[in-house]
Amino acid sequence: MNKQLRILILEDDNADAELMEHELKKANFTFTSNRVETREAFLENLENFAPDLILADYTLPSFDGCSALRIAKEKCPDVPFIFVSGTIGEDFAIESLKSGATDYILKDRLSRLAPAVHRSLREVEEKIEYRKAEKEKERLLKAIDNSNDGIIIADEKDRYIYMNExxxxxxxxxxxxxxxxTWRKLVPPESIAATELELDRTIHNKNVxxxxxxxxGIKKDGTNIxxxxxxTALWDENGNYDGHICIVRDITARKQAEEKLLLFRKLIDQSNDAIFVNDPETGRILDANDKACTNLGYNRxxxxxxxxxxxEINIPDQFSWKEHVEEVRNRGHLILEGSHRRKDGTIFPIEVNVSFIVLGxxxxxxxxxxxxxxRKQTEEALQISEKKYSTLVEKGNDGIVIIQDGLLKFINSKMAEIAGYTITExxxxxxxxFIxxxxxxLVIDNYKMRMSGEKVQNKYEIKIISKDGRNIPVEVNASLIxxxxxxxxxxxxxxxxxxKQAEEQIIHSLREKEVLLREIHHRVKNNMQIVSSLLGLQAESIKEKKYLEMFKDSRNRIMSMYMIHEKLYRSRDLEKIEFNEYITDLASGLLQSHGVEAGTVKLxxxxxxxxxxxxxxxxCGLIINELITNSLKYAFPDGRIGEISVSxxxxNKNMFELVVSDNGVGFPSDVDFRKTESLGLRLVTILAExxxxxxxxxxxxxxxxxxxKFKGGK
Structure with missing residues (x-):
């Protein structure tokens, strides 16, 4: 072993402890060890020695191994605990393993010690690695669930089997x-064919x-986005397409930003004013729009x-430029008049609005x-632009307000309509x-933070008070201007x-549907209980064992379905059944129904x-019912003791394996279970396939x- 181990030995016989150490050294273990005999020394070493392995005798004069095991499991549950004792009964050995002991070794068989230690340490490492993997899986799933991007997993038919919120x-x-x-639900109809071609060329293509x-994309409300x-495609072990994983992002905002950027550039280039970006140190032109080129007669x-x-006629040299820059820096921006010289030498008057800007x-x-x-043409164009803006503000479907110094400075007609006030009021x-x-x-705090330049949420929901005293829910999208x-x-x-009213209606409707579904499950299970009781009553009048068995089997089948609806009726989740409790109840009921004596058949x-x-x-419940019934009838003749196992x-992905087995006399080798006359086995085959x-x-x-083996649905 490469690692230096710390081994705590609970043993009152020093010779026995030395024999244990000798066996471990023979197996090339590198370690330091402490031997203790008392409870106090054991506790002190757990705290300060921090052992990687504990070897303990079962019986000591003032302490015992079982007590040590309980202490160790409480204080250092991951440290392997191996009993090494002179005599140890099989019952105690089993009980100690159930209590958390890693292994037990008899002192006259110390050759088993090294392999047991190897195995114990390996199991600890595997357990730690498993926990790490589980933690990483939880972290990854949390990251996926909390991701702002949409993430989906689809099966081989491109059906969604997982998606985040x-x-x-x-x-x-x-x-x-x-x-x-599938993705077809989320793509505009006119784009489906083109999208299919692209998928076949890329993600469905094994070479890509x-x-x-x-x-x-198309949203539920019909909006195109x-x-x-x-x-990335997923492939099974045979190289067949097995689905895909996709990360999806709504780029509406980005597209709008790109469009705004392009629009901004176009607006700059198409502006009636020349725009220059200059280096404050040298006066060099870093950027200029088309109008600047046109006005001066130069290309870009x-x-x-x-x-x-x-x-610039009024800034003839570097000294004049530095004075100009310093003035603009101190004042933030300046508006001044000057003159520009064109390439052909002509001079024209200008008005300059210059600002000093710091970016990083x-x-x-x-x-x-x-x-x-x-100027006059520009002013006229500006008036037209302002009129268009005013029309948009007044004719829009949303209310618009401007707040300055805590007072309403402007509201449009729609806002007045929503609140029931006149604009003058x-x-x-x-x-x-009005809040x-x-x-x-919340609104006052947001306003103060926005006015002070702090970052604050722009979009939120509040209630305003109308003139007639009603509380009106509104959505607010605020910005600094x-x-x-x-x-x-x-x-x-x-x-x-x-x-809001529509949302409340939806919630109410969903609650009504849940109540109705629970009532349906309740009535179905009650009806099945009645049928089962009727079969039981009818069976009391039947004397022939063959027909009595048929009635009993039918009743058990009904009870297996009854229990499903009983579980659903009592469950918070109406879509799924917790199968552990269900199978336990079903199997126990079958043992009781068939009169199996305690201790003869173990489940x-x-x-x-x-x-x-x-x-x-x-x-699944019916299959388990039939196969357990079959085992109880035929696997253990003449009171034979045996076991029936269900797992x-x-x-893989969404697949399940159901195994029902017994260690009885076995199924006849010359009988094909698919062609047997047994109704139960025919029913099992039909249900499974x-x-x-x-x-x-x-x-x-x-x-x-x-x-x-079967696929378990969504």
């Missing part, structure tokens, strides 16, 4: 509405297996090789230069007068009263936390083992 929200759906659907690009998709390359002093560690001078001869009043008391503190030369808050306010159930939907739970576990759409196999070695 963000993915469903992108398209305006709830997650459960999309599970089982990846997808990256922008695609059209641009989507950025990055996907020529202008970018010039300085301000090359064409870089400083810039930005100058907007206007040819004063065009509202303007000039404190905006807080519902429960929301007033400059209004009449001073900072102000502009808020776009949308009346969401109808939306081994290994189901874990497996859950199944009702469409899979009922056929149900998931494997036709209901579960699974595969059923029989193994005859060492008893009887039926193995059924």
């Amino acid at each position: 963000a993915y469903a929200k992108i398209y305006g759906y709830a997650e459960e509405e999309l599970i089982g659907e 297996g990846r997808l990256s690009g922008e695609f059209p 641009p989507i950025e998709v990055r996907g 390359e020529e202008i970018l090789d010039m300085r301000v002093m090359d064409f 560690e870089n400083n810039y001078m930005v100058a907007e230069v206007r040819d004063i001869t065009e 509202a303007v000039g009043k404190p905006f807080s007068n 519902f008391s429960d929301c007033r503190g 400059d209004y009449e030369g001073k900072p102000a808050e502009m808020a776009i306010i949308r009346d969401i009263n109808e939306r 081994n159930l290994n189901v874990g936390d497996t859950s199944l939907g009702i469409d899979f739970a009922i056929p 149900l576990h998931p494997f 036709n209901q579960l759409h699974g595969q059923i196999d029989l193994e005859r070695a060492g008893g009887t083992r039926f193995r059924i």
Whole structure:
């Protein structure tokens, strides 16, 4: 072993301890060890020696191994604990292992010690690695669930089998509405064919297996949105397409930002004013718009090789430029008049609005230069632009308010309509007068933080008070603006009263449906209970054993389905059955029904936390009922003692394996279970292949083992 181990030996015989150490050294273990005999010394070494391994005798004069085991499991549960004793009964050995001991070794068989230590240390390492893996898995799942990007996993038919909340929200759906659907539900109909071709070329193509690009999407409300998709194909062990994983992002905001950036550049280039970006140190032109080139008669390359002093008459040299920069830096910005010289030598008057801008560690001078001869045309264009803006504000479907110094400076007609005030009644009043008391503190705090330049949430929901005293829910989207030369808050306010009412209606409807579904399960289980009772009453009048068995089998089948509906009725989750408790109750009921004496047939159930939907739970329950019944009838003749085992576990993606076995006399080798006259086995085959759409196999070695593999739904 490469690691130096710390071994704590609980042993009153020093010679025995030395024999243990000798065996470990023979096996090339490197270690330091402490031998203790008392409880106090054992506790002190657990705390200060921090052992990697504990070897303990069962019986000591003043202490015992069982007490030491309990202490060790409490204080250092991951440290292997091996009993090394002269005599140890089989019952005690089993009990010690159940209590948490890693192994037990007899002192006259110390050759087993080194392998046992090897195995124990390896198991500890595996346990620690497993915990790390589980923690990493939880971290990854949490990251996926909390991701702002949509993430999905699809099966081989491109049906969604997993998605995070963000993915469903992108398209305006709830997650459960999309599970089982394909991407076709989220693509505009006219784009489906083109999207299929692209998928076949990329993610469905084994030679490519990846997808990256922008695609059209469609939300639940019919809105088209641009989507950025990055996907990777999944392949099974045979190289067949087995689904894909995709990360999806709604790039509406980015597209809008890109469009705004392009629009901004176009606006700059198409501006009637020349715009320059200059280096404050040298006066060199860093950027200029088309109007600047046109006004001066230079192309862009020529202008970018010039300085301000090359064409500004009032700034003829570097000294004048530095004075100009210092003045602009101190005042923030300046508006002044000057003159520019064109390439052909002609001079024209200008008005310059210049600002000093700091972006990170870089400083810039930005100058907007206007040819004063065009002023009237520019003013006319500005008036037209302002009129368009005013029309948009007044004719829009949303309310708009401007708040300055805590007062309403402006409200549009829609806002007045929402609140029930006239514009004259509202303007000039404190905006807080119109906010519902429960929301007033939030709105005032947001306003103060925004005015002080702090980062604050722009979009939120509040209630406002109408003139007639009603509380109206609204959605607010606020931002900081400059209004009449001073900072102000502009808020776009949308009346969401109808939306809130619709949400409440949906919640009420869902609750009604849940109550109805529980009532259905309740009535179904009650009806099955009645049928079962009727069969029981009818069976009391039947004397022939053959027909009595048939009635008993039918009653057990009904009870297996009854128990499903009973579990669903009492469960919070109406979609799935916790199978561990269900199989335990079902199997116990069958033992009681068949009058199995205690201690003759042992049930081994290994189901874990497996859950199944009702469409899979009922056929599985019937199959388990039939196979356990078959074992109870035929596997243990003449009171033979034996075991029946049932296991149900998931494997791979959404697959389950159900195994029902016994160690009885075995299934006759000359009988085909698919063609037997037994109604129970015919029913098992039909349920496995036709209901579960699974595969059923029989193994005859060492008893009887039926193995059924099936896909477990969504």
